[in-house]
């Protein structure tokens with residue numbers, strides 16, 4: 498197992514042109530005493546939409562690290578992979594996010610469920626966990642229900658994990674994450690405890706786990722939900738993880754992973770405080786927020802850059818249904834709030850960037866337009882070299898936005 502650093506921060510570089518600007522944010526953060534390790538993540542879904550290969554993400558990351566003289570650790574995440582999609586990620590990646598969200602609810606065999614219950618009497622009854630005031634009251638029926646819901650998913654995670662180890666020549670020199678976030682209902686802290694017991698039974702050296710939290714974690718926009726409830730749940734999850742590490746012998750580096758973690762400004766103070774209080778580590782996964790900064794940079798550049806940004810918006814609007822479909826559980830777009838393509842065509846650079854940049858204090862900010870453009874990267878991918886050349890031509894203004902967004906709006910509020 499490759500030990501996962503305490504604080505890791507996932508960045509997505511959809512078009513493999515942003516790694517330098519992203520790494521610059523980590524370098525600037527380090528100067529401020531924020532020690533975070535970059536993890537370049539790109540899911541199979543994103544590679545398919547763009548038509549890219551994981552080896553290209555690796556090349557872009559390696560080049561940025563070499564060019565900028567980054568001597569710290571860095572990782573490459575095979576994000577949201579499963580048994581059918583993992584193979585092309587095996588060679589370039591050293592972080593694997595085993596996605597078993599779709600397997601939740603698929604029942605394990607009755608024998609396996611019975612064996613799990615028999616093996617874990619400690620999960621039944623009054624379960625006291627350090628750091629949680631009220632002990633969990635868990636019945637045998639609760640454990641059985643959770644086992645029926647999650648045991649099969651953990652068995653599938655084990656199969657993916659073993660497949661990766663075998664494909665790596667029998668060597669586990671990577672970080673393993675298990676993700677369950679892209680599903681309809683959140684996992685409660687008692688369920689998380691049961692899931693971790695099952696993952697330990699499966700022999701998965703899990704170092705980060707991405708549950709689905711309460712509330713909406715929509716792509717590219719702020720958290721929508723009950724902050725008090727999130728705070729309780731997040732703190733309980735941290736306590737459950739610490740308890741599971743001790744009880745089930747899971748890696749001491751096991752930590753929470755917050756997916757769709759970019760732009761969740763209202764929960765950052767809660768997360769920061771919880772980390773300070775407990776000394777826990779954290780992985781935050783961001784991806785699309787970087788691509789949006791590319792569009793902001795192009796719009797800010799004016800001229801042909803602004804024209805291209807408008808063109809991408811118009812096409813995204815036209816193809817909205819198809820673009821949104823793969824992201825249904827992680828976006829909420831109100832059609833009536835979307836400006837027409839004609840309206841946007843008349844915008845100045847400032848109007849465009851005000852609408853798109855994630856500054857909720859700006860009266861021009863439009864969260865619906867932002868979410869639509871978030872899923873609109875396929876349109877840019879279809880523009881091919883036209884889009885990539887625009888990134889190169891406007892490198893300075895694009896980079897300024899990519900770096901500034903990560904550093905000022907994400908790293909400082911979370912870690913400083």
Ligand SMILES: [Zn+2]
Pocket residue numbers: 577676678679707756757
């Ligand atoms: Zn995710």
